[in-house]
Amino acid sequence: MNETFYDVLRRQGISRRSFLKFCSLTAASLGLGNTFAPKIANAMETKPRTPVIWLHGLECTCCSESFIRSAHPLTKDVVLSMLSLDYDDTLMAAAGHQAEAIIEQVKSKYDGNYIVAVEGNPPLAEDGMFCIHGGRPFLEVLKETCAGAKAIISWGSCAAYGCVQAAKPNPTQATPIHKVISDKPIIKVPGCPPIAEVMTGVIAYILTFDRLPELDRQGRPKMFYGQRIHDKCYRRGHFDAGQFAEIWDDEASRKGYCLYKVGCKGPTTYNACSSMRWNGGISWPVQSGHGCIGCSEDGFWDKGSFYDRIVGMDNFGIEASADRVGGPVAGVVAGAIATHAVVTALSRSKKKSD
Ligand code: SF4
Ligand code: SF4
Missing domain, CATH: 4.10.480.10 (Cytochrome-c3 hydrogenase, C-terminal domain)
Known part of the structure; x- marks a missing residue:
């Protein structure tokens, strides 16, 4: 049987009290109000974890740096537990063929039910030869991996817009994700890098409610970019x-x-x-x-x-x-401030339980 988010949190020693506090503060941080806290708790207790494949194209890895160097380690633990981060060639211990095999396993076992998080973008010039992943152009790997995904997260301004590697005259034809993947829901989380708690908030929302949050015209979540x-x-x-x-x-x-x-x-x-x-x-x-x-x-x-x-x-x-x-947009500021409260409270909870 697949583990739920809650199973994993308990296995990691996070108390029920801390878990409920996390749910209530997460609801506040997302601007949803206290009535949504039980829904978040219920979703985390009953839903199986959603596998995430985190790919890297042309980029500097600052989004990963922001994410993993969050000042709030427990938030990172919670989110990584929620993520079931099956593949991230920067963070994972496996390498080479073993690592690449994991992508294939996730694709076949969770077809249509996994998320692809992309940091960086594919260069299209010279058949994609300016960014090679596992011996193949990143563009190929990206398209194949996204084909069975239920949603795509474009982390940072590289994936969302192209960013400095797409600066004029853009000799490698670095191209944002939505211009090469057009048949999947895509959420853009731009910034160079994005704020760590924005990244964790976006993931918490998607995994809890099984849908993308409300987006602005550019495809960014309004709760953080409104x-x-x-x-x-x-x-x-x-x-x-x-x-x-x-x-x-x-x-x-x-x-x-x-x-x-x-x-x-x-x-x-x-x-x-x-x-x-x-x-x-x-x-x-x-x-x-x-x-x-x-x-x-x-x-x-x-x-x-x-x-x-x-x-x-x-x-x-x-x-x-x-x-x-x-x-x-009403509630956005309260939400942003409350996100800070979430991570602070989690840090305190973790310290108490240590
Ligand atoms: S202050 Fe402006 S430039 Fe700096 S991280 Fe925020 S959006 Fe980016
Ligand atoms: S008030 Fe506006 S223009 Fe002035 S420093 Fe702040 S963001 Fe910049």
Whole structure:
């Protein structure tokens, strides 16, 4: 009999109390409210784990780095348990033919019922020869593996959009996943890399509810990409007051004024950085003194200098959703903050049980 998520968690020594806390905080982090906590618990107690094959194309592995270097090890344990991460050539112990055999096993045993998570993208030039996986072009492996999948996760801006390896003139023809796989549901989780808790939140949602969360027009989950960096930035008051850093390390910069004039792309970027922050909620790029470069937006790498100010944007100061300027998405911020609470609570639970 296939193990459920809950079986695995118990086997790993996670108490029922911690499990229920995880379910309740996960519901909050996803903006679903407390009534969804029992549904999450029920799904985790009764559903068999969903196998995930995690493939790597042209990329730098920063998405894996973000995921596995989460400041909250228990969250990682929980999610890895939920994932049944059967194949990840970066994380798995097996190598060579043994490793490749696992893909075939998952494909035949779970046909139509596994998830493919893709980090990086396939280069199409010269028959895909710029990225070789197990002796074959990555493009071939990707298409074959996705053929029996029920859904695809495009991790990071490389898989979602192409990113720097697709920068003009793109000599390898690096191409995002949705342009080579068109017959499967695809969720994009862009960023360079995405925030660890965004990655775990997306997986928790898909595995719990057996469907993709609500997506914006670009295919990103609204719960994490529904709001502009600019709208939750703690420097926003300075923006509204017309207080700007003019050059790096001037007096205004040292006072923490808005970084718009030194190139911050927060007003045109949709991501959870300003509400959820990074490294367990400790800080984020703007808090460290650098403007947002817009890494979760398509084409950010080819849009000129990161240090030139944005020009020609409508509705500049108005709170906005990605789909419709002027329509903020209720619950998103509360969700993002609550995700931080999830991982913090899990860390505490783990420490108590250790
Ligand atoms: S322009 Fe950048 S630094 Fe200024 S308020 Fe917006 S996001 Fe924050
Ligand atoms: S602040 Fe902007 S550039 Fe930095 S990680 Fe977030 S979205 Fe990407």
